[in-house]
Amino acid sequence: MAFLPVRIAAERCKGCRLCVTICPKDVLELDESVVNALGYHPVRLTDATACTSCALCARVCPEAGFAVFARPKAA
Amino acid sequence: MAFLPVRIAAERCKGCRLCVTICPKDVLELDESVVNALGYHPVRLTDATACTSCALCARVCPEAGFAVFARPKAA
Amino acid sequence: MEQGVILAGFGGQGLLFAGHVLARAALAEGRAVSWMPSYGPEMRGGTASCTVIVADRPIGSPIVDRAAAAVVLTPPALARFEPMLVPGGLLVVNETLIEALPTRTDIEVLGLPCTALAREAGDDRLVSVVALGGLLARRPIVERASVRDALAELLGPSRFEVLAADLAALDAGIERGLVGGLASPAAVPAK
Amino acid sequence: MEQGVILAGFGGQGLLFAGHVLARAALAEGRAVSWMPSYGPEMRGGTASCTVIVADRPIGSPIVDRAAAAVVLTPPALARFEPMLVPGGLLVVNETLIEALPTRTDIEVLGLPCTALAREAGDDRLVSVVALGGLLARRPIVERASVRDALAELLGPSRFEVLAADLAALDAGIERGLVGGLASPAAVPAK
Amino acid sequence: MTTLSRSGRPAAAAPPTLMKGNDAMAEAAIQAGCDAYFGYPITPQAELLEWMARRMPELGRVFVQAESELGAINMALGAAATGARVLVSSSSPGISLMAEGMSYLAGSELPLVLVNVMRGGPGLGSIGPAQSDYFQATKGHGHGDYRVPVLAPASIAEAADLVAEAFTLAERYRTPVIVLVDGVIGQAMEPIVPDWRHPARVPGGWELTGAAGRPARVVRSLHLRPEDLEAHNDHLQAKFATIAEREMRWAAESLDDAEVAIVAYGTAARVARTAIERARDDGVRVGLFRPISLWPFPSRELATRVRRLRAVVVVELSAGQMVEDVRLAVAGDVPVFFHGRTGGVVPTPGEVVEAVRRAWALTAPVDADEPDPVQLVYG
Amino acid sequence: MTTLSRSGRPAAAAPPTLMKGNDAMAEAAIQAGCDAYFGYPITPQAELLEWMARRMPELGRVFVQAESELGAINMALGAAATGARVLVSSSSPGISLMAEGMSYLAGSELPLVLVNVMRGGPGLGSIGPAQSDYFQATKGHGHGDYRVPVLAPASIAEAADLVAEAFTLAERYRTPVIVLVDGVIGQAMEPIVPDWRHPARVPGGWELTGAAGRPARVVRSLHLRPEDLEAHNDHLQAKFATIAEREMRWAAESLDDAEVAIVAYGTAARVARTAIERARDDGVRVGLFRPISLWPFPSRELATRVRRLRAVVVVELSAGQMVEDVRLAVAGDVPVFFHGRTGGVVPTPGEVVEAVRRAWALTAPVDADEPDPVQLVYG
């Protein structure tokens, strides 16, 4: 589906897992299939529908890697 | 009379008057007639009999200029 | 005869360790050696590299401007160190992380999926040991036995499994180094 | 013509001030001048001195090894500065504090009870101004008027009595300097 | 400390007035538009700080007595980063504590004027006048490849002028500048005609004001990548070369007919003057070459003027520091002698005359026809 | 930092082992009987401190990580005053902060060994290897007239030896001694045969122990009366003269048939060696003069060896500092060229060969008969 509650700056992600650990919905994980230019496996959102846009991930991310959006009424 | 309750190192005295001020018996004064090698008028004991050997002068003197003796029973 | 070897990539890829292993192995074989790391915060997160020189007589500059061989585990490392190879020098390229191809045609290039092989051997961080194996397959600067002893010495007596994993990684590198890889850029389909 | 004058004694005897007065007076008369004090903790309690140079052309060294005149208010000052006088130089000696006599016979000596005269003028610390008066009596380096103006300027408008006392001390020194004192060591009963 | 230098009277009123060196340098800085002063008390410099403590607040300018010389030089670094005209003063031990800060200022290309009223060292030493921080000021103070212009006045009037000049150099080249004097110049009083200099400001464009309507600026000395730092160093070295080319300062006195040249700066040069008069009275033709900028050292000018002389005598209030630069300059073309006193002792004119005589005697020309002036004198 | 240098194994076990320069210098100090270490972390010296942090407590000796370099050098001053063998280490910016302390140590005549693992400057600069603190170490660091022996090893094995040697000099002459290395020597690993040196202690008689059964002692640098301080300075100068006479150290390599001499120390000398081989392969006869003691600088030895050569090329990891001492030494007898890199960049052998060629070409003999080697090479 098209709506993405969180946008992640994967190129800046260092795979520290702080967001993964804090996410109450457990919908963040490191993408082992990718190594970004910094040499890390970046985080990816596994389930956009489950994400509640609580923005806890954004608050803990040391790289300020998240933008979080409210789920439109429409959806 | 021969007994001297306080001995003063006049050569070290700087005429600061701390002892003069503190002496409860008022028996210390600067000897204006003398200038010691340091260029100061040294203190002198004006009345040995009145001195009570309380040693307050010794306690305040920054030059540690005093030796204080107990008045012999004899005297 | 003096051989300068550069190992370069990200911090955390075990490059300094692999270089140290090579240097110890050479020392054990009675050669003159020097090991020079990149150091300081630049190692943190960013790039890391070290230079190992193995020679038969006292070593002059511990820093080389002409390398006999280089291991590059990342794209920046490839860009920076490919030019430093002497003609005919060996370039070991970590194909897992590097898509771009070396541009020089006067050098020998060995492409290995180092990271992949390392993971097979049990730990991403063995990537440098894999690459070292590949390098030794093409440039037998030191005996495998010396490398094994150096690994054993550096890891210390207590760490069997680690040693096992390292040796597995080393052998994987040697094996693939002997057979696989690109013989030379010529052999690669031009993009 | 360049005249170096040294004023020396204890701290607290107003020597630097007296030297400053002399320098200002000379400046007012259009002469070249320099004033150099002894400085720092040594002034505290201990000795103090200053050197004033008055000349008709730019002054070289602000520190003299040959003084035309010296005022010594204490025994240590006498010992230290007597040797620095040029032959025929003037030595003003504060007889109140100095019993010892100058040893040189090639200089002019003026003995004054400076401290005593100062006390008469109202304050022990005027001793240097008294000595300055004596010095000027024998070596009219500057006019009394210039000295008076310098005093007035340095003390500032508001301090009449102080100025009066200083002038009294100055004149006492000049007066006694013109008449009294030892013409020369020869005139002194040898001890 | 004297009445005058404490008096509230603005020192800028003509006619010539008598001023203490420390006071004159302070007032000169104020008149030159000094925006801020940071310092820490130390003899024989304290009066400079005290003058600023009184005057700067009067003028609504910045005066801070720092907790230490480290504090002072780093407050100055911050103030300089805003493009302000900043003065710092201290004496030898305090200057040593500023070594790191000066290296940062030079690396960050920040203008600053630092006055060092030198006293006897090493260590706590004495408080007497000395010139034993020459090496430090001109060569090795802080770490890294940098140089700092060093100006050395020989009179109180010149000290005042050079403080103003120092601000100009500091801004023109975005560099710290040291005004190097000894305790005599700091403590003595001499007449000074208060025709103060008011150097124009050099437009900046780099100073920190808050990034309003322009990209953010960073004042820094860190360049972690060696290539970057080398590029920065190349830029600095080019600047130093320009300074060395353009900003040499010196004075030559009675050298035209001289056979021996004294090379001296500051108070040593004053003593030399008296010595030269005496020597000439005795028929010994001596002249004076006085470096005013110690870095850049006027090597070329010195060499051209003394190369053909019989001898050079360097006089310092030190065990021999500037003498190295003199030797570098003349590169063996003329014998270089040295006379120095240390620890706060000032050489007397008599001593210097003696030193000149010795040099003269030791360099007696083999040519027997030429009358030996030493003979003339003693004969 | 490597596994080995952290391993608990006593490094003193033969056969040759691979050691990091920082670790080797630390262990060498321990083996030399170092009683106390005081330091503060800084790259590229940190491993030396860490080695001491582990080893000294094991041995019941003193290790203190100070609150700053100021703290470290002054703790060292106190420890040295008790007659102990004391080591302090840091890198460029931290060394700058020790300027006052070093001046005090020198003035108080206290033995100390200070290791400076130089990095690029000025200011925060970079952490790359550099030799840009030469002026500071050999001339102007602290205030006042003092000099400090400076030893500059060109290999890790030599670094270990010179640390031990430094303790001997420090005690023999009651002076601080600087061991000056660049980041390469601090960070590289090379084989070192652990035949550690254990220098004998020089009997004191001045150290503070508590005034039991003897008059009280005072360790000081203050001599308020200028005459006293001058006497003290005369004593120090005499000592420096003795050191200058007796303690020059240098190495000459392939100079016998050389036409050009490279003068370099530390890592620059290592690079020069490789360059010399290459140049000689090309038929250019080059040799190396390597000062090991930077102060006293081996001027005499250098001059006698290179005076008659065609050219001298000074190579430094700096913008040109030792080159001044080289010029002073040869006093114009031979053309002196310079090649330097700054900011943490290490000159390559190739560059040095080029610099030598250039020097050679520029000094081509007028005599046309002699074949020009530059021609030979390019022809």
Added chain:
Amino acid sequence: MTLETAPPRVLYAHPASLTDRASHYCPGCGHGIVHRLIAELIDELDLGERAIGVASVGCSVFIYDYLDIDFVEAPHGRAPAVATGVRRLRPDAFVFTYQGDGDLAAIGTAEIVHAAARGERIAIVFVNNGVYGMTGGQMAPTSLLGQRTTSTPAGRDPTLAGYPIPITEMLALVPGVSYAARGSVADPATIGRTKGYLRRAFEAQLRGEGLSIVEILSTCPVGWGMTAPEAMEHLARVVVETYPTGVIVDRRQPHPPQEA
């Protein structure tokens, strides 16, 4: 990437004054979080055009690469002195320092104590991660008792290496300090509270009050030898035992309602 036609409401966006270049910090380093909080406040208080930051020497020296405002780089430990110079010459600027615990509590002790004593109108962001991160994880004055670091391999022993220093409490004794608090980056809630402390500290300066300081307990996963999540756990459970969080002193003058 494509979004709904009606652009969704933004709940959290990258702060404008925070550049989007990748940081040089190790994975999970707390500095990045603190940088973000400062950036958010610079945006919220509209300080971007009057802020002058003073960077210190430590891993955070490159803060000027991440905050898009004027910066000056101070020598190690001297940031409060440098900030004093900036402050005195730029009365209208917003001046703050960003310092690590080695920088502020060790080599910079004299400078911070006297900036406080002078009541300099500056804000201090003091990031306490209990080690010297940049130089390789050596002991800091703030390291915990028993903490293993590269310079206390056997753990910090008070008889040899002394005690953790309560520097912020010490500074709070000085009348020149208008506000002092200690926060942490241990979890979202604490991070939120910490941002509140920072806001009050910044506002104190904007209202002309004396020096304000916020100590922020942070992590150095690499220096601690832990993963980032482990380090956060350690921070929340262990570190706070020695360094309790909360407001330490508040001497700010009472203020207009809109402030409350």
Added chain:
Amino acid sequence: MTLETAPPRVLYAHPASLTDRASHYCPGCGHGIVHRLIAELIDELDLGERAIGVASVGCSVFIYDYLDIDFVEAPHGRAPAVATGVRRLRPDAFVFTYQGDGDLAAIGTAEIVHAAARGERIAIVFVNNGVYGMTGGQMAPTSLLGQRTTSTPAGRDPTLAGYPIPITEMLALVPGVSYAARGSVADPATIGRTKGYLRRAFEAQLRGEGLSIVEILSTCPVGWGMTAPEAMEHLARVVVETYPTGVIVDRRQPHPPQEA
């Protein structure tokens, strides 16, 4: 001079460890009194043969001319660091510093704070006379608000020059400090009490306890522009208002009766 044949009992004699050379101090300077107290304690505690003093830079730098024990001279402010070096190498010595307020509370802030944090086994005699005496009476960090000095001719203005610093109270917060007190030389009684503080501070070290410090309020008649008696009056009436005397912290372990 001639005395009675039967020599009279001595009520007060010149301390043995105090030399009898004339001091270089100004008339009425409090340093002389503090020197005497230290000498008395060195005699009473029999420390003459194990004491190593650390002199600091200030008017008291010449203390080694007056106390007949081993001394080392520290650079300005660094006495606690120097004492640390001495202490670590001489575990059996009695080590103390003698520092003025400029020396300890200004330039030496970092050194005293960290000697305290390390709990160094040293005693600190801290003579606070509220000015920089030696350099001519400039403001010290301890100068009173409004105090006229040669560097605050209009009186110390907190908005420009900050507030008097309660450094001893700050140090007392550090666990490494075993004992901290503030005394004065204002009058014989206070001098007696101050000697008691010094005794406890010295004994703390002798029993292996951490750093002990006694701040002693003293006079600088010259720097204050007062006569010596006026200065003592000022000390007793005015200075104590800002610097209350008494024990500030006492962390010494309980001890055997003979100590009480």
